Amino acid sequence: MSQRSNRLFGLGMLVVIAGMTGLSFAAVPLYRVFCAATGYGGTPDISGTRSPGAEAQLITVRFDANTNPNLPWAFHPEQEKITLPLGQDQVAFYTATNKGHDAITGVATYNVTPEKVGKYFHKTACFCFDEQTLKPGQQMQFPLSFWVDPAIANDPNTADVKTITLSYTFFRAADDAARTAAMANAGPHVGKLQTGAGG
16 A cells, blocks of 8 residues: 555545544434424424424413493303413303393403513404493303414513413493593503404
């Protein structure tokens, strides 16, 4: 073997050793990327696509109901809370019963807490701000549909939020002063949303 051949062989061996050393350092990060992309080894899939049955990040929505003292109604949510995947549309129900002796018209306002999550909570259908008239003793169920924007998990200000509270308050429709005050204190995300609207 000539001196030139020995040099080429030695240089080749150095390249192979350097490559193997580099790959050994890259093995752990590459394995993590592989696991994250495929879900192998129990690592959550972060590829951005959801396969059927794949579980997305979950959030819990609690339901609260209040009635202004001037309105003789019993008002409550049908469910205490719902845990749902971010981005998934969900339906919930509230029920009101007129405990008075006359037909009474009420109007509901709503609020979402903590306030910082308001822009990520989307109601696609609700009963708020519509006048609802109940006869004496009449009971009525009010549905609403909503979803929580997955972007909530990427916002540093809301990434720690695991529970959102959706609170409705019913007022007597004629009691404009109390209703106006409630709306003023509810925050910028208050309002009836149409299908596909944000906020």
